[in-house]
Amino acid sequence: MSYVMRKLVIVLFSSLFSLSLCYADISLPTPQTKDGMSLLESLKKRASTPGGDFPVGNISDEDLSTILWAASGLNRGKTGWTVPMVHGVPPYVRIYVAGEKGVFLYEWEGHYLREISKKDIRADIGKQNFTKRAAYSLIFVPDLNALTQHPPEQANEFRHIAVGAMSQNIYLVAASLKLDARYIHSIKPEMIAEELKLPENSKPIGIMLLGK
Template sequence: MNTLTKMALGLLGQLKPEPAQGDAADTIVLPAANMSGGMPLMQALAQRQSQREFAPEPLPQQMLSNLLWAAAGLNRPALGGRTAPSALNAQEVDVYVALPNGLYRYAALGHALHLVRATDVRRITGYQDFVDNAPLDLIMVADFSRMKLVPVAQRMAYAYTCAGAMAQNVYLYCASEDLATVIRAWLDRDALAKAMGLGSEQQVLLSQTVGRKAPYPLLPTAEGNR
């Protein structure tokens, strides 16, 4: 679906998810993340970039496991510490995974995906057309009910800071594994929140598309690679 169609449907309140493709398991227990190897940090930083052409093939489960651990996994289990910082350790940002067969929430404790809705919400994760068919779209969602110790005026800034750190973790993992990714803030948040069944204290922050690079990437757009 092209951008103009999505925007028109959004104005009419008709931007909706599609039926799931195949069966959706209630829980997907991911294999243990591989925390060794990979590209050296400085080399990954040199390779970090946004790309907008994705092959449709799904990522192997081990790669999905590593990706999600990089984004927001437990790296200090005894302390409950994660790979991305969170003010006062509120852990207010959840990572959702939009797959063709359903919408899942990543649980760092247990390193598993839990089914939220058996629908395909990928096309609602952004106005760009490539989100519809990429293998997965990550959605960072703030849960302000976990931020009682943070002043109300500061909660959104804190949550975006945490989500930004998660997104950069994903960028570096993708650079290391030669995957394509792009972070996106241009989306219909109301339509996506409705499709995800979010509550009043939850807020969609950012989306990030991930997948293997398309065989023939397009030339950079006027927006350019970020």
């Protein structure tokens, strides 16, 4: 094989290898905003699925799309939020989605998933063994670039209140879609921060398991 041919082969394989490492965003289907279970019925059926009984079934892209749309709180177009937002500031808690295909950041403005890693970290992020059973784990992470005008303790309180409201939205929609959900606070923050490539001093607040 000539020198030129060898160089061409090397360039070709290098290009293919680089392409295999490229990250890819995922467009989400339009969330379901009509029909479904009534609010009062969803409240009645809302529950945390026991860890030992957590299912291992898959969740459709349509259901995941609806869950994330509900979690963000921007559920009335641009007229307001269904989760507490200080001074109308956009969500100051980011939602990461961990699943079989890797880790993604939910971009609420464009309603899509931005790939962070191709690694499946579901078995490593919680202190309970059953966390690996969930089809998806939603990881709540504070946006440290927001609420900087507030004292740190107050900003932290606002973030925890937002996570509480977001997780409640998820519980209600999960009940309506007949999905299983469970909020977990016993997590491994340092490991999660490393896998999500979070900025220094940024730590997750909790995770929500989703299954079917």
